[in-house]
Amino acid sequence: MLELTGISKSFGGVHAVRDVSFLLEAGEVRGLIGPNGAGKSTLVNLISGLLTPSSGTMTLNGVPLTGQSAHQRARQGIARTFQNLRVFPSLSVEQNIDVARYAGGSAALPEAAIRQFGLLDKLTLPANALSYGDQRRLEIVRGLALRPRILMLDEPAAGMNEEETEALGHALKWVQQQADCALFVIDHDLKFIMTLCDRITVLDMGSVIAEGTPQEITTNPKVISAYLGDDVSAVA
Numbered sequence: 700m701l702e703l704t705g706i707s708k709s710f711g712g713v714h715a716v717r718d719v720s721f722l723l724e725a726g727e728v729r730g731l732i733g734p735n736g737a738g739k740s741t742l743v744n745l746i747s748g749l750l751t752p753s754s755g756t757m758t759l760n761g762v763p764l765t766g767q768s769a770h771q772r773a774r775q776g777i778a779r780t781f782q783n784l785r786v787f788p789s790l791s792v793e794q795n796i797d798v799a800r801y802a803g804g805s806a807a808l809p810e811a812a813i814r815q816f817g818l819l820d821k822l823t824l825p826a827n828a829l830s831y832g833d834q835r836r837l838e839i840v841r842g843l844a845l846r847p848r849i850l851m852l853d854e855p856a857a858g859m860n861e862e863e864t865e866a867l868g869h870a871l872k873w874v875q876q877q878a879d880c881a882l883f884v885i886d887h888d889l890k891f892i893m894t895l896c897d898r899i900t901v902l903d904m905g906s907v908i909a910e911g912t913p914q915e916i917t918t919n920p921k922v923i924s925a926y927l928g929d930d931v932s933a934v935a
Protein backbone atom coordinates (compact mmCIF):
# COMPACT_ATOMS: atom_id res chain seq x y z
CA MET A 700 0.00 0.00 0.00
CA LEU A 701 2.67 2.50 1.09
CA GLU A 702 5.93 2.10 -0.78
CA LEU A 703 9.17 3.98 -0.07
CA THR A 704 12.02 3.72 -2.57
CA GLY A 705 15.49 5.07 -1.79
CA ILE A 706 14.30 7.79 0.60
CA SER A 707 17.06 9.98 2.05
CA LYS A 708 17.01 13.15 4.14
CA SER A 709 19.95 15.30 5.19
CA PHE A 710 19.98 18.28 7.53
CA GLY A 711 23.14 20.13 6.55
CA GLY A 712 25.82 17.51 7.08
CA VAL A 713 23.60 15.16 9.10
CA HIS A 714 22.32 12.18 7.11
CA ALA A 715 19.21 11.52 9.22
CA VAL A 716 17.64 9.02 6.78
CA ARG A 717 19.73 7.13 4.21
CA ASP A 718 18.36 5.27 1.21
CA VAL A 719 15.37 3.74 2.99
CA SER A 720 13.09 1.42 1.00
CA PHE A 721 10.18 -0.57 2.30
CA LEU A 722 6.62 -1.67 1.68
CA LEU A 723 3.79 -1.37 4.20
CA GLU A 724 0.83 -3.63 3.45
CA ALA A 725 -2.81 -2.69 4.10
CA GLY A 726 -3.87 -3.56 7.64
CA GLU A 727 -0.35 -4.49 8.73
CA VAL A 728 1.03 -3.58 12.16
CA ARG A 729 4.65 -2.55 11.61
CA GLY A 730 7.08 -1.55 14.32
CA LEU A 731 9.94 0.88 13.77
CA ILE A 732 12.75 0.65 16.30
CA GLY A 733 16.32 1.84 16.63
CA PRO A 734 18.64 3.90 18.87
CA ASN A 735 18.08 7.58 19.68
CA GLY A 736 18.85 9.69 16.62
CA ALA A 737 18.44 6.71 14.24
CA GLY A 738 16.03 8.72 12.06
CA LYS A 739 12.69 7.20 13.13
CA SER A 740 10.80 10.46 13.71
CA THR A 741 12.37 11.95 10.59
CA LEU A 742 11.04 9.03 8.56
CA VAL A 743 7.51 9.58 9.92
CA ASN A 744 7.85 13.30 9.17
CA LEU A 745 8.85 12.46 5.59
CA ILE A 746 5.89 10.08 5.11
CA SER A 747 3.39 12.54 6.62
CA GLY A 748 4.72 15.36 4.43
CA LEU A 749 6.12 17.63 7.16
CA LEU A 750 9.56 17.20 5.62
CA THR A 751 10.61 16.86 1.98
CA PRO A 752 13.06 14.06 1.15
CA SER A 753 16.46 14.99 -0.27
CA SER A 754 15.97 12.07 -2.68
CA GLY A 755 13.78 9.04 -3.29
CA THR A 756 10.12 8.40 -4.03
CA MET A 757 7.01 7.42 -2.07
CA THR A 758 3.68 6.12 -3.33
CA LEU A 759 0.34 5.29 -1.70
CA ASN A 760 -1.49 2.59 -3.68
CA GLY A 761 0.69 3.46 -6.64
CA VAL A 762 -0.02 7.23 -6.51
CA PRO A 763 3.08 9.39 -5.94
CA LEU A 764 3.05 11.32 -2.64
CA THR A 765 5.92 13.57 -3.68
CA GLY A 766 4.74 17.17 -3.95
CA GLN A 767 1.63 16.57 -1.84
CA SER A 768 1.23 18.66 1.33
CA ALA A 769 0.77 17.13 4.78
CA HIS A 770 -2.88 18.16 4.57
CA GLN A 771 -3.39 16.37 1.24
CA ARG A 772 -1.73 13.24 2.63
CA ALA A 773 -3.99 13.31 5.69
CA ARG A 774 -7.01 13.46 3.37
CA GLN A 775 -5.70 10.38 1.59
CA GLY A 776 -5.62 8.49 4.83
CA ILE A 777 -2.17 9.07 6.29
CA ALA A 778 -2.55 10.09 9.94
CA ARG A 779 0.02 10.39 12.68
CA THR A 780 0.67 11.34 16.29
CA PHE A 781 3.70 13.26 17.50
CA GLN A 782 6.55 12.32 19.82
CA ASN A 783 5.76 15.54 21.70
CA LEU A 784 2.08 16.05 22.51
CA ARG A 785 0.16 18.29 20.12
CA VAL A 786 -3.39 18.36 21.48
CA PHE A 787 -5.21 21.72 21.48
CA PRO A 788 -4.85 22.45 25.22
CA SER A 789 -7.85 24.72 25.80
CA LEU A 790 -10.32 22.84 23.58
CA SER A 791 -12.39 20.06 25.11
CA VAL A 792 -11.67 16.42 24.34
CA GLU A 793 -14.70 16.35 22.06
CA GLN A 794 -13.66 19.53 20.22
CA ASN A 795 -10.17 18.13 19.72
CA ILE A 796 -11.71 15.07 18.07
CA ASP A 797 -14.17 17.18 16.07
CA VAL A 798 -11.36 19.18 14.45
CA ALA A 799 -10.00 15.97 12.94
CA ARG A 800 -13.45 14.63 12.18
CA TYR A 801 -14.27 17.67 10.03
CA ALA A 802 -10.86 17.58 8.38
CA GLY A 803 -11.39 13.93 7.48
CA GLY A 804 -14.98 14.50 6.38
CA SER A 805 -16.36 11.66 8.48
CA ALA A 806 -19.87 12.10 9.79
CA ALA A 807 -20.06 9.96 12.88
CA LEU A 808 -18.09 10.64 16.01
CA PRO A 809 -15.86 7.60 16.44
CA GLU A 810 -17.61 6.63 19.66
CA ALA A 811 -16.34 3.07 19.72
CA ALA A 812 -12.79 4.39 19.49
CA ILE A 813 -13.45 6.98 22.21
CA ARG A 814 -14.73 4.22 24.47
CA GLN A 815 -11.86 1.88 23.60
CA PHE A 816 -9.29 4.52 24.60
CA GLY A 817 -11.12 5.34 27.85
CA LEU A 818 -12.19 8.89 26.97
CA LEU A 819 -15.98 8.54 26.87
CA ASP A 820 -16.53 10.07 30.31
CA LYS A 821 -13.98 12.84 29.67
CA LEU A 822 -15.40 14.40 26.49
CA THR A 823 -16.26 17.76 28.04
CA LEU A 824 -12.96 18.25 29.88
CA PRO A 825 -10.38 20.65 28.45
CA ALA A 826 -7.50 18.65 26.99
CA ASN A 827 -5.02 20.28 29.36
CA ALA A 828 -6.98 18.89 32.34
CA LEU A 829 -6.26 15.32 31.20
CA SER A 830 -3.47 13.17 32.54
CA TYR A 831 -0.45 12.75 30.29
CA GLY A 832 -1.58 9.23 29.33
CA ASP A 833 -5.07 10.45 28.46
CA GLN A 834 -3.59 13.21 26.28
CA ARG A 835 -1.58 10.60 24.39
CA ARG A 836 -4.73 8.49 23.96
CA LEU A 837 -6.63 11.57 22.78
CA GLU A 838 -4.02 12.10 20.06
CA ILE A 839 -4.61 8.55 18.83
CA VAL A 840 -8.41 8.93 18.80
CA ARG A 841 -8.00 12.25 16.98
CA GLY A 842 -5.87 10.48 14.39
CA LEU A 843 -8.56 7.79 14.03
CA ALA A 844 -11.24 10.45 13.50
CA LEU A 845 -9.56 11.08 10.13
CA ARG A 846 -10.56 7.52 9.17
CA PRO A 847 -6.97 6.78 8.19
CA ARG A 848 -5.65 3.89 6.14
CA ILE A 849 -2.31 4.29 7.88
CA LEU A 850 -1.89 5.58 11.43
CA MET A 851 1.68 6.37 12.42
CA LEU A 852 2.37 6.57 16.16
CA ASP A 853 5.60 8.19 17.37
CA GLU A 854 6.34 6.66 20.80
CA PRO A 855 2.72 6.23 21.97
CA ALA A 856 3.75 4.35 25.12
CA ALA A 857 6.36 6.90 26.23
CA GLY A 858 5.69 7.99 29.81
CA MET A 859 3.13 5.25 30.40
CA ASN A 860 3.43 2.67 33.17
CA GLU A 861 3.33 -1.07 32.47
CA GLU A 862 -0.41 -1.39 33.02
CA GLU A 863 -1.22 1.58 30.78
CA THR A 864 1.14 0.28 28.10
CA GLU A 865 -0.57 -3.11 28.12
CA ALA A 866 -4.02 -1.48 27.83
CA LEU A 867 -2.70 0.67 24.96
CA GLY A 868 -1.51 -2.47 23.19
CA HIS A 869 -4.99 -4.02 23.49
CA ALA A 870 -6.66 -0.84 22.22
CA LEU A 871 -4.30 -0.72 19.22
CA LYS A 872 -5.02 -4.36 18.39
CA TRP A 873 -8.69 -3.38 18.42
CA VAL A 874 -7.91 -0.51 16.00
CA GLN A 875 -6.20 -2.88 13.59
CA GLN A 876 -9.19 -5.23 13.63
CA GLN A 877 -12.03 -2.69 13.68
CA ALA A 878 -10.76 0.33 11.78
CA ASP A 879 -9.21 -1.50 8.81
CA CYS A 880 -6.11 0.59 9.25
CA ALA A 881 -2.39 -0.19 9.07
CA LEU A 882 -0.31 0.90 12.06
CA PHE A 883 3.27 2.13 11.90
CA VAL A 884 4.50 2.25 15.48
CA ILE A 885 7.73 3.71 16.88
CA ASP A 886 8.60 2.90 20.47
CA HIS A 887 11.53 2.15 22.74
CA ASP A 888 9.39 -0.23 24.85
CA LEU A 889 10.41 -3.49 23.20
CA LYS A 890 7.91 -5.70 24.98
CA PHE A 891 5.14 -3.42 23.73
CA ILE A 892 6.48 -3.44 20.16
CA MET A 893 7.19 -7.17 20.06
CA THR A 894 3.71 -8.04 21.36
CA LEU A 895 1.87 -5.65 19.06
CA CYS A 896 3.65 -5.85 15.71
CA ASP A 897 3.51 -8.39 12.86
CA ARG A 898 6.79 -7.14 11.45
CA ILE A 899 9.51 -4.81 12.63
CA THR A 900 11.87 -2.53 10.73
CA VAL A 901 15.11 -1.54 12.45
CA LEU A 902 16.85 1.75 11.70
CA ASP A 903 20.40 2.58 12.71
CA MET A 904 22.16 5.79 11.69
CA GLY A 905 19.44 6.45 9.12
CA SER A 906 19.64 3.07 7.38
CA VAL A 907 17.42 0.00 7.58
CA ILE A 908 19.63 -2.68 9.14
CA ALA A 909 16.95 -5.37 9.50
CA GLU A 910 13.33 -6.19 8.87
CA GLY A 911 11.35 -9.22 9.98
CA THR A 912 9.08 -10.83 12.53
CA PRO A 913 9.66 -10.05 16.22
CA GLN A 914 11.34 -13.45 16.52
CA GLU A 915 13.70 -12.75 13.60
CA ILE A 916 14.54 -9.30 14.96
CA THR A 917 15.36 -10.44 18.50
CA THR A 918 17.76 -13.06 17.18
CA ASN A 919 19.42 -10.86 14.52
CA PRO A 920 23.07 -10.25 15.56
CA LYS A 921 23.20 -6.84 13.79
CA VAL A 922 20.14 -5.65 15.72
CA ILE A 923 21.49 -6.98 18.99
CA SER A 924 24.77 -5.15 18.59
CA ALA A 925 23.24 -1.87 17.27
CA TYR A 926 20.28 -1.60 19.60
CA LEU A 927 18.98 -4.48 21.68
CA GLY A 928 22.17 -5.32 23.58
CA ASP A 929 21.33 -6.90 26.95
CA ASP A 930 17.65 -5.96 26.54
CA VAL A 931 17.20 -8.95 24.28
CA SER A 932 16.82 -11.27 27.28
CA ALA A 933 13.86 -9.22 28.49
CA VAL A 934 11.86 -9.66 25.29
CA ALA A 935 13.06 -12.91 23.71
Ligand SMILES: Nc1ncnc2c1ncn2[C@@H]1O[C@H](COP(=O)(O)OP(=O)(O)OP(=O)(O)O)[C@@H](O)[C@H]1O
Pocket residue numbers: 710713714715733734735736737738739740741742782
Ligand atom coordinates in the same frame (compact mmCIF):
# COMPACT_ATOMS: atom_id res chain seq x y z
N1 LIG B 1 14.86 19.49 11.95
C1 LIG B 1 16.08 19.00 12.12
N2 LIG B 1 17.18 19.75 11.88
C2 LIG B 1 18.41 19.25 12.03
N3 LIG B 1 18.68 17.98 12.42
C3 LIG B 1 17.64 17.18 12.67
C4 LIG B 1 16.29 17.64 12.54
N4 LIG B 1 15.44 16.61 12.87
C5 LIG B 1 16.24 15.57 13.18
N5 LIG B 1 17.56 15.90 13.06
C6 LIG B 1 18.70 14.99 13.28
O1 LIG B 1 18.45 13.82 12.53
C7 LIG B 1 18.85 12.65 13.25
C8 LIG B 1 17.64 11.73 13.40
O2 LIG B 1 16.72 12.30 14.34
P1 LIG B 1 15.31 11.67 14.66
O3 LIG B 1 14.60 12.63 15.54
O4 LIG B 1 14.65 11.27 13.40
O5 LIG B 1 15.73 10.37 15.48
P2 LIG B 1 14.82 9.31 16.24
O6 LIG B 1 15.20 7.97 15.73
O7 LIG B 1 13.40 9.70 16.20
O8 LIG B 1 15.38 9.44 17.75
P3 LIG B 1 14.61 9.33 19.17
O9 LIG B 1 14.52 7.87 19.49
O10 LIG B 1 15.55 10.04 20.13
O11 LIG B 1 13.28 10.01 19.05
C9 LIG B 1 19.44 13.15 14.55
O12 LIG B 1 20.82 13.27 14.37
C10 LIG B 1 18.80 14.51 14.72
O13 LIG B 1 19.61 15.36 15.49
Ligand SMILES: [Mg+2]
Pocket residue numbers: 739740741782853
Ligand atom coordinates in the same frame (compact mmCIF):
# COMPACT_ATOMS: atom_id res chain seq x y z
MG1 LIG C 1 12.01 10.25 17.56
